[in-house]
Amino acid sequence: xxxxxxxxxxxxxxxxxxxxxxxxxxxxxxxxxxxxxxxxxxxxxxxxxxxxxxxxxxxxxxxxxxxxxxxxxxxxxxxxxxxxxxxxxxxxxxxxxxxxxxxxxxxxxxxxxxxxxxxxxxxxxxxxxxxxxxxxxxxxxxxxxxxxxxxxxxxxxxxxxxxxxxxxxxxxxxxxxxxxxxxxxxxxxxxxxxxxxxxxxxxxxxxxxxxxxxxxxxxxxxxxxxxxxxxxxxxxxxxxxxxxxxxxxxxxxxxxxxxxxxxxxxxxx
Amino acid sequence: xxxxxxxxxxxxxxxxxxxxxxxxxxxxxxxxxxxxxxxxxxxxxxxxxxxxxxxxxxxxxxxxxxxxxxxxxxxxxxxxxxxxxxxxxxxxxxxxxxxxxxxxxxxxxxxxxxxxxxxxxxxxxxxxxxxxxxxxxxxxxxxxxxxxxxxxxxxxxxxxxxxxxxxxxxxxxxxxxxxxxxxxxxxxxxxxxxxxxxxxxxxxxxxxxxxxxxxxxxxxxxxxxxxxxxxxxxxxxxxxxxxxxxxxxxxxxxxxxxxxxxxxxxxxxxxxxxxxxxxxxxxxxxxxxxxxxxxxxxxxxxxxxxxxxxxxxxxxxxxxxxxxxxxxxxxxxxxxxxxxxxxxxxxxxxxxxxxxxxxxxxxxxxxxxxxxxxxxxx
Numbered sequence: 001x002x003x004x005x006x007x008x009x010x011x012x013x014x015x016x017x018x019x020x021x022x023x024x025x026x027x028x029x030x031x032x033x034x035x036x037x038x039x040x041x042x043x044x045x046x047x048x049x050x051x052x053x054x055x056x057x058x059x060x061x062x063x064x065x066x067x068x069x070x071x072x073x074x075x076x077x078x079x080x081x082x083x084x085x086x087x088x089x090x091x092x093x094x095x096x097x098x099x100x101x102x103x104x105x106x107x108x109x110x111x112x113x114x115x116x117x118x119x120x121x122x123x124x125x126x127x128x129x130x131x132x133x134x135x136x137x138x139x140x141x142x143x144x145x146x147x148x149x150x151x152x153x154x155x156x157x158x159x160x161x162x163x164x165x166x167x168x169x170x171x172x173x174x175x176x177x178x179x180x181x182x183x184x185x186x187x188x189x190x191x192x193x194x195x196x197x198x199x200x201x202x203x204x205x206x207x208x209x210x211x212x213x214x215x216x217x218x219x220x221x222x223x224x225x226x227x228x229x230x231x232x233x234x235x236x237x238x239x240x241x242x243x244x245x246x247x248x249x250x251x252x253x254x255x256x257x258x259x260x261x262x263x264x265x266x267x268x269x
Numbered sequence: 270x271x272x273x274x275x276x277x278x279x280x281x282x283x284x285x286x287x288x289x290x291x292x293x294x295x296x297x298x299x300x301x302x303x304x305x306x307x308x309x310x311x312x313x314x315x316x317x318x319x320x321x322x323x324x325x326x327x328x329x330x331x332x333x334x335x336x337x338x339x340x341x342x343x344x345x346x347x348x349x350x351x352x353x354x355x356x357x358x359x360x361x362x363x364x365x366x367x368x369x370x371x372x373x374x375x376x377x378x379x380x381x382x383x384x385x386x387x388x389x390x391x392x393x394x395x396x397x398x399x400x401x402x403x404x405x406x407x408x409x410x411x412x413x414x415x416x417x418x419x420x421x422x423x424x425x426x427x428x429x430x431x432x433x434x435x436x437x438x439x440x441x442x443x444x445x446x447x448x449x450x451x452x453x454x455x456x457x458x459x460x461x462x463x464x465x466x467x468x469x470x471x472x473x474x475x476x477x478x479x480x481x482x483x484x485x486x487x488x489x490x491x492x493x494x495x496x497x498x499x500x501x502x503x504x505x506x507x508x509x510x511x512x513x514x515x516x517x518x519x520x521x522x523x524x525x526x527x528x529x530x531x532x533x534x535x536x537x538x539x540x541x542x543x544x545x546x547x548x549x550x551x552x553x554x555x556x557x558x559x560x561x562x563x564x565x566x567x568x569x570x571x572x573x574x575x576x577x578x579x580x581x582x583x584x585x586x587x588x589x590x591x592x593x594x595x596x597x598x599x600x601x602x603x604x605x606x607x608x609x610x611x612x613x614x615x616x617x618x619x620x621x622x623x624x625x626x627x628x629x630x631x632x633x634x635x636x637x638x639x640x641x642x643x644x645x646x647x
Contacts (some may be wrong), residue, residue: 162339163372165359167386167437177385181376264420 010130018200023240030233047234054231060219061235063130064199071137072145078138079145079194080187081251084175086146087153090160105143113140114207119147121208128210136208137198144197145190279489280472280504281314290315290441290473291336296345298331298497305331306342307497315440318474320484323494324520329477332494334444334473337366352439360389365439369446371430373418379429380405386437396422404432407466424455429462435470444476448483455516460486481521485509493517511554515645518566525572525612527565531557531644537642540565543608550583551642567642572614574602574627575634585636586616589614590629 004012030048032043051057086099105113117136126132160182164174180187202217209218220232281287284385289312298306305328313319334340335347336355345579347354349364365386383404387397405411408428413421418429427447434442447463448456464487467474484491487506492502493516501513502612512518515526527549529542539548540563549565557563579585591611592603595618602614614635627633 087642136368157370157566159370159372160374162359163339163366163368163374163433164385165339166337166364166366167433168360168389169385170360173389178374182374261419264417268416269419269423 014113022085022265026233027237027240030230030237032233035230037230037233044206047230050240051234051238057216057219057231060214060216063133063213064216067130067133067137067205068195068198071134071198072191074138075142075145075194076187076191079142079190080149080183082142083146083150083153084179087150088156088158088179099185102143102146105140106138106147110140110201110203114204117204118207127212128208129212132208132210133205133213133215136204137194137201140201140204141194141197145187146191148190148193149183149186156183277534279316281317282312282490287314289313290317290350291475292348293332294345294346294348296332296335296342296347298328298335298340299343305497307334308345309497310345311492311498311499313328313473313475315473315499316471316498318464318476318487318489320488320491321475321477321494322481322484322491322520323479325479327494328497330445330478332338332515333366333445333475333477336441337364337443339360349384363437363440364443365437365441366443367430367433367434367445367447369449371418371426371450373426373429373433375418378415378417379410379421382418382429383433383436386433388435400436404436404630407435407469408432423450424459427451427459431466435466435472438470439472441475446478447476449478449480453498456483457486461482463487485521493520494636495520505523512566512643512645513555515566515647518643518645523569523613523615525567525569525610527567527610527612528562528647529565530562531559534559537639538563540644546586547583549642550639551644552640554643555646557644562647564645565642566645567637569601569613569615570599571641572612572637574604574614574616575636576627576631578634581637583639584642585634586612587632587634590627590631590633593627593629602633604633 029037029040031043031045032040033044033046079149082102086095086102117132117139117179121128121132156179161174161177164178165171200217201215202221205215206218206221209215216235222237223229224232281289291311291313293309293311295311296306296309297304307328309332310329321332323329328429331340335342336349336354338357341355349362354362374385377385380401384397385403387400392400401414402411405414410425410428410432412420413425418426421429427450444463448459451459460483463474467487474487475485476487482553488505490502490504491507491508493500495516500591501508501517503511503513508517508521512521518524519526527538527540527542528550531538532541532548533539534553534557537550538553538557539550541548542565551565551567554566555563562646573579578587586606588604588606590602591605592601594601594603597618599615599617602616603611604614605611612635
């Protein structure tokens with residue numbers, strides 16, 4: 001281990017402080033006894049209790065998870081298919097146009113995406129609710145999935161799929177038995193990215209959501225406009241805890257796998 | 270591949286009644302403006318070990334990929350075992366390929382890699398298992414069956430790839446630079462293993478390589494390619510001893526090339542190469558007429574070096590030693606002739622006694638027999 005110089009310690013501290021002080025404050029105030037967010041009145045967990053009583057909030061959380069699950073799953077299927085065709089099927093008529101168009105939603109302002117979806121739903125007479133939010137989220141997260149998956153496919157050894165064909169597999173079997181298992185990590189990260197984006201989204205959801213269904217970000221945003229309540233702090237703390245545990249588990253697991261693999265490779269030669 | 274039964278030399282390409290397994294008929298392949306294969310015709314016979322040899326970019330890999338079905342010819346026809354391959358996709362061909370990168374499926378064990386092709390034919394489980402075991406035994410990897418490709422060494426991976434491509438008992442096995450990733454010693458061992466396996470299974474092998482030594486060692490016939498065309502298709506001996514062109518002579522092994530013009534044509538050919546010097550005498554390697562400019566090709570190991578003038582030989586030249594290379598088993602002398610060319614000559618080091626007959630700047634005589642050299646068209 002190398003010792004860090006004073007300059008490095010200072011820059012590290014400043015960077016982390018900048019990133020984490022807001023979150024630390026939020027977590028600390030979620031344990032505040034007082035109803036006033038900015039006045040400390042002793043330690044308490046009562047806001048967590050009240051949060052669990054708040055049915056509207058729990059409903060919104062449930063809708064958010066459902067929407068995130070379905071939209072990221074559909075987006076993963078569509079995004080993987082699109083990436084596969086663009087990267088692996090060589091040149092075909094309109095390929096450049098198609099590959100450019102699939103990434104367009106990445107740079108499109110969310111307000112415009114949201115608005116255009118709203119107009120579409122009204123035009124075809126679709127009632128706004130869980131279904132419309134799922135559709136809207138699928139639309140914008142699909143291109144993220146296809147970016148992640150195509151970056152993996154670019155480095156994919158073509159001869160693996162050719163070998164599968166050569167051994168008698170049909171093109172679909174070659175994809176299912178060889179390509180898909182190998183690119184699975186990228187597909188899973190695409191899914192996780194789409195899931196997180198959907199959990200996170202406020203702008204597009206607020207266009208697509210109707211009175212029958214609200215997502216958690218919409219709920220939080222609208223209640224904060226009436227004043228920040230310690231309940232929201234409690235909710236945010238829970239979300240931060242879940243994300244932290246998720247990220248830590250994922251990085252520990254992948255680090256273990258890499259170490260294991262390096263060890264096995266070293267033993268092989 | 271030396272002989273097949275009855276002490277008869279294996280040479281179906283000389284037999285008028287032999288039916289080729291592969292018929293490549295006036296194949297041309299273009300990628301945009303670039304012509305990768307230019308009107309190539311070639312017959313390959315059952316049980317041959319056939320080598321496509323050439324520098325990178327000569328079209329050998331494209332030709333092989335057309336046999337596997339990964340590329341379709343722009344013109345011409347390929348038939349395998351009498352069947353036109355034009356509309357047969359790669360997964361329906363009785364052809365298997367061993368890839369340069371081996372292309373082992375990283376998520377499957379050695380066992381499952383070998384079983385992959387067999388399972389596609391929906392054979393029953395016991396049959397698949399029996400065949401996989403047989404293949405593992407053939408390449409001596411039985412104890413590694415449960416390992417993943419990253420858990421075995423490069424040489425073992427190469428053998429898994431071979432076993433996988435042989436598992437379905439293809440009529441034709443294509444090998445794309447199969448030994449390129451191995452170090453020299455392992456490569457030489459594996460060459461003999463390959464020949465052994467080829468003989469045991471009786472499969473027709475087509476190997477693509479840029480390594481002339483490898484092609485010479487393993488193949489029954491070698492096709493030398495350049496710029497998308499076949500330059501010469503012959504047995505290794507003929508390719509080496511009777512190259513049809515300066516290109517082949519130069520590509521296969523070491524050769525001295527001396528420019529000149531045809532002075533006389535008789536049983537052999539005489540080449541005038543320098544003013545006031547006796548003509549060089551060699552065999553005629555191409556259709557030439559008197560006075561035409563030509564090239565004299567002579568292999569370094571066919572040249573003798575001496576300090577006295579070898580009066581019994583008609584081909585003799587005098588020069589000064591420019592360089593000596595000691596390679597262990599043999600020494601190479603670079604001799605500069607006063608007329609200009611530098612001639613390379615190889616002498617085997619048969620005794621271990623440290624004895625240097627010649628040293629730098631020595632005046633020496635080089636000589637060779639009347640049949641050792643070839644006169645080729647420029």
